[in-house]
Amino acid sequence: MSYRYDEALDGPLIAHDRNEVVARLRQRVPDLTILHEAEDLHPFECDGLASYRTTPLLVALPETVEQVAKLLRYAHEARIPVVARGAGTGLSGGALPLEKGILLVMARFNRILDIDPEAATARVQPGVRNLAISHAASVHGLYYAPDPSSQIACSIGGNVAENAGGVHCLKYGLTVHNILKLDILTIEGEHVTLGSDALDAPGFDLLALFTGSEGMLGIVVEVTVKLLTKPQSARVLLASFDDVERAGSAVAGIIGAGVIPGGLEMMDNLAIRAAEDFIHAGYPVEAAAILLCEVDGAERDVQEDCERVEALLRDAGATDVRVARDEAERQRFWAGRKNAFPAVGRISPDYYCMDGTIPRRELPGVLAGIEQLSAQYGLRVANVFHAGDGNLHPLILFDANAGETERAEALGGAILELCVKVGGSITGEHGVGREKINQMCAQFNSDELRLFYALKAAFDPLGLLNPGKNIPTLHRCAEFGSMHVHHGALRFPELERF
Amino acid sequence: MSYRYDEALDGPLIAHDRNEVVARLRQRVPDLTILHEAEDLHPFECDGLASYRTTPLLVALPETVEQVAKLLRYAHEARIPVVARGAGTGLSGGALPLEKGILLVMARFNRILDIDPEAATARVQPGVRNLAISHAASVHGLYYAPDPSSQIACSIGGNVAENAGGVHCLKYGLTVHNILKLDILTIEGEHVTLGSDALDAPGFDLLALFTGSEGMLGIVVEVTVKLLTKPQSARVLLASFDDVERAGSAVAGIIGAGVIPGGLEMMDNLAIRAAEDFIHAGYPVEAAAILLCEVDGAERDVQEDCERVEALLRDAGATDVRVARDEAERQRFWAGRKNAFPAVGRISPDYYCMDGTIPRRELPGVLAGIEQLSAQYGLRVANVFHAGDGNLHPLILFDANAGETERAEALGGAILELCVKVGGSITGEHGVGREKINQMCAQFNSDELRLFYALKAAFDPLGLLNPGKNIPTLHRCAEFGSMHVHHGALRFPELERF
Numbered sequence: 004m005s006y007r008y009d010e011a012l013d014g015p016l017i018a019h020d021r022n023e024v025v026a027r028l029r030q031r032v033p034d035l036t037i038l039h040e041a042e043d044l045h046p047f048e049c050d051g052l053a054s055y056r057t058t059p060l061l062v063a064l065p066e067t068v069e070q071v072a073k074l075l076r077y078a079h080e081a082r083i084p085v086v087a088r089g090a091g092t093g094l095s096g097g098a099l100p101l102e103k104g105i106l107l108v109m110a111r112f113n114r115i116l117d118i119d120p121e122a123a124t125a126r127v128q129p130g131v132r133n134l135a136i137s138h139a140a141s142v143h144g145l146y147y148a149p150d151p152s153s154q155i156a157c158s159i160g161g162n163v164a165e166n167a168g169g170v171h172c173l174k175y176g177l178t179v180h181n182i183l184k185l186d187i188l189t190i191e192g193e194h195v196t197l198g199s200d201a202l203d204a205p206g207f208d209l210l211a212l213f214t215g216s217e218g219m220l221g222i223v224v225e226v227t228v229k230l231l232t233k234p235q236s237a238r239v240l241l242a243s244f245d246d247v248e249r250a251g252s253a254v255a256g257i258i259g260a261g262v263i264p265g266g267l268e269m270m271d272n273l274a275i276r277a278a279e280d281f282i283h284a285g286y287p288v289e290a291a292a293i294l295l296c297e298v299d300g301a302e303r304d305v306q307e308d309c310e311r312v313e314a315l316l317r318d319a320g321a322t323d324v325r326v327a328r329d330e331a332e333r334q335r336f337w338a339g340r341k342n343a344f345p346a347v348g349r350i351s352p353d354y355y356c357m358d359g360t361i362p363r364r365e366l367p368g369v370l371a372g373i374e375q376l377s378a379q380y381g382l383r384v385a386n387v388f389h390a391g392d393g394n395l396h397p398l399i400l401f402d403a404n405a406g407e408t409e410r411a412e413a414l415g416g417a418i419l420e421l422c423v424k425v426g427g428s429i430t431g432e433h434g435v436g437r438e439k440i441n442q443m444c445a446q447f448n449s450d451e452l453r454l455f456y457a458l459k460a461a462f463d464p465l466g467l468l469n470p471g472k473n474i475p476t477l478h479r480c481a482e483f484g485s486m487h488v489h490h491g492a493l494r495f496p497e498l499e500r501f
Numbered sequence: 502m503s504y505r506y507d508e509a510l511d512g513p514l515i516a517h518d519r520n521e522v523v524a525r526l527r528q529r530v531p532d533l534t535i536l537h538e539a540e541d542l543h544p545f546e547c548d549g550l551a552s553y554r555t556t557p558l559l560v561a562l563p564e565t566v567e568q569v570a571k572l573l574r575y576a577h578e579a580r581i582p583v584v585a586r587g588a589g590t591g592l593s594g595g596a597l598p599l600e601k602g603i604l605l606v607m608a609r610f611n612r613i614l615d616i617d618p619e620a621a622t623a624r625v626q627p628g629v630r631n632l633a634i635s636h637a638a639s640v641h642g643l644y645y646a647p648d649p650s651s652q653i654a655c656s657i658g659g660n661v662a663e664n665a666g667g668v669h670c671l672k673y674g675l676t677v678h679n680i681l682k683l684d685i686l687t688i689e690g691e692h693v694t695l696g697s698d699a700l701d702a703p704g705f706d707l708l709a710l711f712t713g714s715e716g717m718l719g720i721v722v723e724v725t726v727k728l729l730t731k732p733q734s735a736r737v738l739l740a741s742f743d744d745v746e747r748a749g750s751a752v753a754g755i756i757g758a759g760v761i762p763g764g765l766e767m768m769d770n771l772a773i774r775a776a777e778d779f780i781h782a783g784y785p786v787e788a789a790a791i792l793l794c795e796v797d798g799a800e801r802d803v804q805e806d807c808e809r810v811e812a813l814l815r816d817a818g819a820t821d822v823r824v825a826r827d828e829a830e831r832q833r834f835w836a837g838r839k840n841a842f843p844a845v846g847r848i849s850p851d852y853y854c855m856d857g858t859i860p861r862r863e864l865p866g867v868l869a870g871i872e873q874l875s876a877q878y879g880l881r882v883a884n885v886f887h888a889g890d891g892n893l894h895p896l897i898l899f900d901a902n903a904g905e906t907e908r909a910e911a912l913g914g915a916i917l918e919l920c921v922k923v924g925g926s927i928t929g930e931h932g933v934g935r936e937k938i939n940q941m942c943a944q945f946n947s948d949e950l951r952l953f954y955a956l957k958a959a960f961d962p963l964g965l966l967n968p969g970k971n972i973p974t975l976h977r978c979a980e981f982g983s984m985h986v987h988h989g990a991l992r993f994p995e996l997e998r999f
Contacts (some may be wrong), residue, residue, distance in 0.1 A: 121757060121862050144759075166701060177701060179709070180678070193948045201858035201891055201925040203664060203675060205933045205944060207956050208970060211677070211709030215701075232759035259619060261642075261730035302804055335622075360699035364619055393699055427699040435703045448705060450691045454959060458705050460953030474704060 005054050010213035016103040016216035016470070019083055021060055024105075027081070028063070032073040036111075038062040038444035044244055047106055050088065052096040054355075054408070058481030059086070061104035066111045068224045072192035075222065078105055081189050084467050087218040089130060089161030092153040094356055095436030097472055099219045104470075107222065109160050111436060115139050116225070119191040123230045124200070129160025129223045133167075145230035151343050151432065160223045163477070166215030168432035169339070170266040171334070176431070179214040186225035187213065188462045189263065199248055200227070212458070217434055218469040220462040237265060238309050239333045242321040243290035247271055247386075248290035251366035253319030254390045257296065258363065262308060263300040267391030268340050270472055271370075274347065274385040274398070282292060285332070288325065294321075295388065321494030343387045344398065346428075350398035355411045358433035359422030363393045373397055382407065394431030395422070420445050435473045443473075444480035452477060466469060514601040514968070517581055519558055522603075525579070526561070527557070530571040534609075536560040540966075545604055548586065550594035550936055552853075552906070557584070557598030564609045566722045570690035573720065576603055577688050585716040587628060590651040592854060593934030594708075595663060595715045595801035595970055604611075607658050613637050620697070621728045622681060625727065627658025627721045631665075636724060643728035649930065650839055658721045666712030666930035668764040668838070671889035672797075673729065675930070684723035685711065686927075686928040688961045693874030699726070710956070715932055716967040718960040725863050732797035735763060736807050737831045740819040741788035745884075748790035749864035751817030752888045753982060755794065756861065758813055763797040765889030766838050769868075772845065772883040772896070779844035782837030783830070785821065792888065793838055828885055841885045842896065849881070849898035852907045856931035857920035861891045870919050871895055878912040880905065892929030893920070918943050933971045942978035950975060 025039050039061040040043060048056040062084070065071045065142055070467065078085050084104035091098055100106045112128035115136065119125070120143035133154040137146040150169035153159055157167070163185065168177045176180070184198040196212035215218055244250040250269055257267065271292050279286040286293060294316065298308040307314065309326060316324050318319065327333035339346075347354050361369050373395075377384040383400040397418055401411035419429040419442045429442040431436070446453070455474045509933040514846055523537050536542060537559040548555040558581070563569045576583050582602035588597055592956040600606040610626035613634065617623070618641035623634055627646050631652040635644040648667035651657055655665070661683065666675045672853065673679070696708035711718055748767055755765065768776065769790050777784040784791060792814065796806040807824060825831035837844075850971050859867050871893075873881040881898040899909035916939045917927040926942040927933070945953070953972045957964065 023793075063671065117766065118653075122754060122860055148725065166706075168701070189948070189952075195948050195952065199858075199924065199926050200860045202928070203892075203928050203929055204857060205928045205937070205941060206949075206953055207714055207718075208664075208677065208706075208709045208712065208955075209708045214706065217704055220705075256622075257617060299641070301805070303805070304799070307799070307801070360618060360697075360701060362698045385711075394701075426697065428697050428702050430703045431701055433698070439703070442701060449685070450693055451704075452705065454687075454693065455704055457959030458707075458710075458956060461952065461959050 007407045009340070016084060016101065017059065017082060018103050019027050019081065020178040022194060024081070024083065024217060025061055027037070028074065028077060032070050032409070035070050035074065036064040038064070039079035044488065045106065045228045047088070047100060048255040050091040050096060050098040051094045052099070052436065055096045055099050057100045057102050059106035060102065060104055062106045062108055064108050064111055064293050068188070068194070071107070071222055072188055072194070074107065075096070075188055075190055076192040078467060079192070082465065084470050085190070086469050087164070087222050089158035089164070090132065090156050092157040093161060093165060093434060093436065095434040095438040097434050097469070098161070099437045099472070101471070103223060107156070112124050112160070112224065114186055118143065120145065122200070123232070124227055125230055127159055129163070129226060129486065130158050133157050133159055133162055137437045139477055144233055146233050148181050148231050150243065152344065158226065158408070159226050161212055163223050163226060164216070164218050165432065165434040168389070168394065170268060170389065172432070173389065174263050174265050176278065179211050181229050182210070182214065182226055183229055185213055185223055187221035187223050189221050190465070190467050195221070200457055215434070217473040219459055219473055220468065234265070235299055236302040236305045237299035237333070238305050239336045240312055240316065240325045241286070241325045241327070241336055242294045242296070242316040242435070243287045243292065243323040244292045244294070244320065245322050247292045247370050248367035249320040251370060251390070252365060253294060253316055253321065254314050255363055256319045257312060257423065257476070260311070262298070262312060264312070264391060265297040266295065267292070268295040269386070269390035270340065270343060273383060273387040274343050274387050276367060277346040277385060278339040278343050278351050281349055282335070282339045282342050284335045286339055290322070293338055315375055340387070347385050347398045347400065352404065355399040355401065355415055356398045357399065357415050357418055357425055358430050359395045359419050360431040361391035361395065361422050361425050361427035362391045365425040365427070366390065366393065369395070369421060369425060373418055376414060377419050380410055380417070382411060382414055389431065393427065416442060437472055440479065443475045449477060452480070512665060514582060514599065515580060517558065522560055522579070522581065526572065526575060529787045529983070530568050532627065533568050534562040534584055536562070545586070545598060545606065548589040548594060548596040548763050549592045550597070550934065553594050553597050553935055555598045555600050557604035558600065558602055559604055560604045562606050562609055566686070566692070569605070569720055569722060569812070570686050570692070572603070572605065573688055574690040575687055575812045577690070580963060580965065582968050584967050585720050587656035587662070588630065588654050589779055590655040591659060591663060591927070591932065591934065592856070592899050593932040595932050595934035595967070596659070597721070597935045597970070599915035599968070606654070610658070610722065614697060616726045618643065622725055623722060623728055624725050625657055625913045627661070628656050629661055631655050631657055639652070642731055645726055646679050646729050646730050647676050650842070657724050657726065660715050661712055661721050661724060663930065666892065668766060668887065669789035671765055671857070671887065672761050672763050677709055680724055681727055681728050682725035683708060683711055683721055683962055685719040686722050687719050688963070688965050692721040693719070697885060706957045712930070715934060717971055718966065732763070733832070734803040735795055735797035736803050737825045738794045738807065738810055738814065738836055739784070739823045739825070740792045740794070740814040741785045741821040742790045742792070742818065743788065744818070744825065745868050747818040747911045748792055749888070751792060751814055751819065752864060753861060753980070754813050754817045755810060756889065758809070759797070760888060762810070762888070763925040764793065765795040767791070767884070767886040768838065768841060769941040770883050771881060772841050775844040775848050775883060776837040776841050779847055780837045780840050782831070784837055788820070793834055814987050838885070843900065845883050848904065849901040851898065851909070853897040853913055854871040854911050855893065855897065855916055856928050857894045857917050857925055858929040859891045859893065859920050859923050859925035863923040863925070864888065864891065867893070867919060867923060871880060871916055874912060874915050874919070876906055878915070886952040887929065891925065893952065914940060935970055936976065938970065938973045941973045947975060948990045950978070962970070980995065
């Protein structure tokens with residue numbers, strides 16, 4: 004696979020001399036760990052979107068809030084951009100470094116500071132792994148609900164930056180619904196608390212604004228998360244369909260009946276085969292599509308919901324419905340789904356994972372549209388969906404060495420524009436990052452982008468935090484071609500630096 | 502009761518000649534209904550916080566989005582402040598008019614535009630009453646969850662402005678959790694859509710930022726709300742306690758056991774007596790406190806949860822637990838609670854309703870603190886709580902004609918500061934408005950306020966939308982006395998106009 008350096012990201016930034024920056028930073032923050040040799044920087048060149056790579060100016064590995072504050076104050080004074088990085092598992096290049104910027108790696112902020120079982124909350128540092136919170140809380144019968152596929156590795160700070168979801172977010176919400184309070188540092192090194200321990204906070208909702216802002220507004224140094232009581236029981240149904248659209252309708256049927264499953268996932272034939280070959284989950288390899296539906300709650304409810312969902316699935320035309328007989332089979336059913344991405348990686352030299360959302364009712368039509376686009380671009384697409392909440396993960400199979408990268412990206416772009424066209428959006432849970440910066444021009448008009456710039460400027464007037472990600476410049480949108488210039492003129496040319 | 506005009510609100514604003522503004526507005530928006538005669542303006546002088554009254558420059562009653570856009574463009578050009586108003590039921594003076602500003606009354610935007618039973622959403626105009634949405638959706642077995650006490654009268658646009666809650670928000674969330682999309686006009690008359698029909702939207706979370714922003718960022722012209730399936734069954738338990746703190750502990754016990762009641766309300770003896778005298782709900786007038794706990798869901802679950810909650814209540818020391826025998830008794834139990842405010846109005850010449858939130862565990866301590874403050878200030882306090890989510894509504898009883906107004910307000914301020922001290926906030930669901938503008942100085946430091954100003958400026962650089970509410974100026978905070986001037990200087994003096 005070929006890696007690319009994005010000239011547009013670094014181009015407009017001021018170049019600083021590496022040795023000088025290192026020397027000054029050592030002076031200002033003597034106890035800070037700094038990496039700046041080529042071989043030390045190499046592992047930080049990309050995040051989970053490995054098709055983009057850049058060597059950062061330097062990598063800083065702070066261990067205390069005071070170190071981060073001092074670093075930010077220096078970067079602000081010296082006008083050096085700062086890109087924050089958690090575990091680097093992000094899939095949209097949100098933590099892609101800048102050649103002219105500092106990469107601020109928060110991995111050493113890995114302590115769980117406090118678990119309060121009575122309030123059902125935990126205070127954690129941003130580098131704590133998502134799953135580590137649930138492990139630590141499990142002695143109290145509690146867990147942290149959002150469960151991205153990368154939960155064993157990804158950090159809570161990165162989850163906040165991307166407003167991460169997961170298999171269970173249909174019922175339990177995204178990251179923003181599962182956090183209470185954030186402690187952040189602004190680019191000027193000021194400590195600000197967003198949200199509160201109480202139900203609601205007065206003033207503007209900065210907590211929600213910050214969540215999903217992809218490192219553009221500040222640096223998270225502490226997160227207070229909500230914990231939930233573990234459901235007494237959970238059971239999974241696996242339904243087979245000989246027609247993808249019928250599976251799509253079954254989803255609408257279940258939700259329409261008022262059942263809110265813990266998870267409701269869909270895979271198409273290509274994804275099923277890939278996963279079955281890899282995991283031996285017991286999936287029906289002849290099915291056009293499968294649905295995995297988990298019901299959780301009190302034991303008796305689960306029993307009842309299970310019967311209800313089975314009836315709904317059969318009504319919707321399922322050719323077969325199986326309930327996992329035991330916990331081992333339940334885990335196997337989920338393992339197939341959770342490993343669908345690497346499974347597809349085994350049957351194609353490269354794959355490109357998309358992340359669009361659509362209104363649930365559009366599912367059958369969009370599936371047909373993706374099939375058409377797949378044929379048109381001559382590339383196979385395996386479909387894995389958080390079907391319950393209309394979050395699609397089409398996986399585009401391609402071969403970079405055969406020169407198919409651009410075609411794959413063009414197909415990805417076309418799929419996302421289809422999502423926007425039916426009233427959806429270009430990202431469900433992976434974020435915009437570097438990857439979907441052009442599609443943002445299709446999603447938003449210039450008035451909306453102008454609001455984004457102004458909000459960005461409210462936190463970071465000099466545009467030093469993660470520039471070039473998440474929010475495209477009007478200039479970029481004009482080049483991308485879907486730009487509608489407002490009242491005949493670009494209105495905020497001075498904001499073009501973002 | 503004496504009414505006050507707040508000089509500080511209007512003082513710094515430019516005065517415009519009423520007749521001239523009316524004439525120009527008629528020219529620019531010929532079909533717009535404008536009220537400007539003294540007797541027509543009188544009913545709009547206050548909202549639900551009737552202790553503050555101001556006669557607006559004029560009242561506009563638009564009927565179309567185009568009229569609102571034209572009015573805003575004119576107001577923006579002429580630098581005339583605009584205060585939006587829904588049904589005027591707000592309790593914090595958020596819709597208090599400005600003597601030098603236009604009052605934009607959205608009452609005629611009262612159409613339900615679309616109900617989509619499959620997607621479980623409704624598109625409504627901002628003047629639609631909260632309860633009217635549930636009525637219209639009920640043919641599909643759906644309803645809109647947030648239920649402020651004023652739900653029969655309050656409008657959804659006002660609910661968005663204040664991020665309204667209600668008895669059921671413990672389980673079903675606040676307004677922000679129950680809306681998908683907002684169509685707004687900026688002060689420049691630009692139409693912007695916030696949120697989307699899909700699960701999550703890329704870019705910054707403007708939908709959440711806007712919700713609860715109290716008319717300071719833009720004017721809502723359309724709201725897309727989520728609808729929920731009506732629970733099959735609901736039952737209410739009424740538990741008596743001879744000790745207020747024990748009732749507080751019972752709340753923690755229920756939540757800690759993993760039960761999420763549809764509603765969990767608490768009243769103290771003074772509130773119980775007042776409500777019983779007024780409504781004859783069947784409350785135990787000798788109890789020091791009662792808890793009302795509603796469980797809802799499938800019939801069989803409700804039965805089971807009911808037994809579980811009853812056991813938990815008895816374990817916590819309830820002297821008596823009664824389950825409403827039928828729907829009529831259930832309605833009676835709730836009627837007592839929902840009419841607690843007017844009931845208290847019958848036993849005191851005046852009362853002042855507070856709205857603080859606290860971490861749930863602080864309930865017993867804060868109750869003791871309120872009792873102490875009540876004695877110290879020599880004013881009775883009746884307590885009504887959304888106990889499940891730590892949202893307190895202490896009602897301060899006083900007599901304005903006996904000159905007790907200032908003492909009542911001072912006591913209210915002291916109670917709110919107590920809430921902040923234990924990690925809570927100065928408003929749960931009623932908003933900041935004019936009423937709690939000074940307490941905001943205790944809640945936030947100058948760095949945080951500076952972020953608020955900058956966000957405000959991102960939407961409304963001239964500060965024309967609802968100035969003087971919600972976010973205090975640094976100047977006001979300096980006067981209030983809890984101001985910590987940042988780095989020895991006010992940093993954004995140019996923003997002082999807000």
